[in-house]
Amino acid sequence: MKKSYNIAVLPGDGIGPEIVDAAVKVMTRVSEFTGVAFTYAYGRIGGCAIDEDGTPLPDETLRIAKEADAVLLGAVGGPKWDQNPGHLRPEAGLLGIRKELGLFANLRPATMHPSLVEASSLKPEVVAGVDLMVVRELTGGIYFGEKKRYTADGQEVAEDQLIYQEAEIERILRMAFEIARKRRKQLCSVDKANVLESSRLWRSVAERVAKDYPDVELTHMLVDACAMQLVRAPKQFDVIVTENMFGDILSDEAAMLTGSIGMLASASLAEGRFGLYEPVHGSAPDIAGQGVANPLATFLSVALMLRHSLAMDDAADALERAVWAVLEAGHRTADIAVDKSRAIGTAEMTEHVLAALSQQFTNAR
Numbered sequence: 001m002k003k004s005y006n007i008a009v010l011p012g013d014g015i016g017p018e019i020v021d022a023a024v025k026v027m028t029r030v031s032e033f034t035g036v037a038f039t040y041a042y043g044r045i046g047g048c049a050i051d052e053d054g055t056p057l058p059d060e061t062l063r064i065a066k067e068a069d070a071v072l073l074g075a076v077g078g079p080k081w082d083q084n085p086g087h088l089r090p091e092a093g094l095l096g097i098r099k100e101l102g103l104f105a106n107l108r109p110a111t112m113h114p115s116l117v118e119a120s121s122l123k124p125e126v127v128a129g130v131d132l133m134v135v136r137e138l139t140g141g142i143y144f145g146e147k148k149r150y151t152a153d154g155q156e157v158a159e160d161q162l163i164y165q166e167a168e169i170e171r172i173l174r175m176a177f178e179i180a181r182k183r184r185k186q187l188c189s190v191d192k193a194n195v196l197e198s199s200r201l202w203r204s205v206a207e208r209v210a211k212d213y214p215d216v217e218l219t220h221m222l223v224d225a226c227a228m229q230l231v232r233a234p235k236q237f238d239v240i241v242t243e244n245m246f247g248d249i250l251s252d253e254a255a256m257l258t259g260s261i262g263m264l265a266s267a268s269l270a271e272g273r274f275g276l277y278e279p280v281h282g283s284a285p286d287i288a289g290q291g292v293a294n295p296l297a298t299f300l301s302v303a304l305m306l307r308h309s310l311a312m313d314d315a316a317d318a319l320e321r322a323v324w325a326v327l328e329a330g331h332r333t334a335d336i337a338v339d340k341s342r343a344i345g346t347a348e349m350t351e352h353v354l355a356a357l358s359q360q361f362t363n364a365r
């Protein structure tokens with residue numbers, strides 16, 4: 001195992017800085033117990049970068065990210081920049097860094113923790129035991145196709161091109177098959193093959209790749225049916241693989257099954273070990289700066305980073321167990337609290353996790 005890693009830290013906007021600060025505290029604790037040193041290089045992305053540097057993704061930030069072993073990102077966006085043109089919106093920073101770093105696979109696990117069943121808006125019997133993973137293609141499709149605006153026949157027209165190449169589909173499917181292989185070996189490929197040509201290509205590539213994974217059961221589902229099945233009977237899913245925009249929508253839906261989007265981590269992976277890790281929830285400008293944000297999704301993102309990019313599996317397990325232990329002990333931030341009057345803030349939640357993490361490491365000795 002390497003003794004030192006270089007982490008690019010991009011706090012971003014809204015609650016981003018608060019939750020990333022908390023996550024760095026957690027990483028420092030991991031470092032103390034494992035003897036693995038982390039060095040942090042901070043960069044700006046999103047709205048704060050637009051304000052300071054005039055662009056949502058400064059070259060300096062890209063340089064820092066490219067030199068790092070992994071990237072930890074908070075969140076981007078806020079009402080302040082909502083009226084900006086496309087290339088000067090905070091989201092453009094996120095899309096740019098995904099493309100520039102080749103982060104083609106977005107993993108969004110949605111796991112229902114038993115002690116949070118009551119926080120879900122769905123019936124307990126529907127959501128208890130949900131454990132699924134959305135694997136979203138992240139650098140292709142309609143997000144990155146050519147965009148046009150023009151006038152034709154006296155009317156304004158807008159175009160967004162949706163293109164997929166076979167190789168792009170194949171690599172995300174292989175990634176999804178590999179992940180399914182390590183889980184319950186069920187892969188559901190989601191498309192709109194009854195309407196879209198790109199989906200018909202997607203489906204045929206999925207069928208071809210499946211021949212290399214005879215141990216994994218591949219099924220296909222249309223995206224509208226999948227949206228419905230996710231709320232009707234989510235336990236049928238193990239791994240879902242889908243294109244960029246469908247994955248954006250379905251992963252938010254899957255996230256809500258678990259009670260709070262404030263709990264969900266994500267990994268955006270390139271070929272090899274490099275990855276960018278961020279909570280699924282956004283910048284939550286309405287609660288920014290109040291010290292009430294739920295830092296757990298960011299902690300769980302750190303766990304994904306430890307596992308996928310830094311080969312520190314034991315530390316990843318310890319951190320995930322620490323988060324579960326804190327939940328089992330009944331500690332809740334407002335977003336996951338049933339009794340809001342007893343909710344705790346970011347700092348207090350972080351202290352509980354740090355204590356539980358130390359406990360995990362001590363037990364393991």
Ligand code: IPM
Nearest residue numbers: 077091092094095248251280
């Ligand atoms: C996400 C977000 C982004 C996306 C936005 C902020 C551009 O919704 O990461 O899911 O659509 O990919």
Ligand code: MG
Nearest residue numbers: 248249251252
């Ligand atoms: Mg989204």
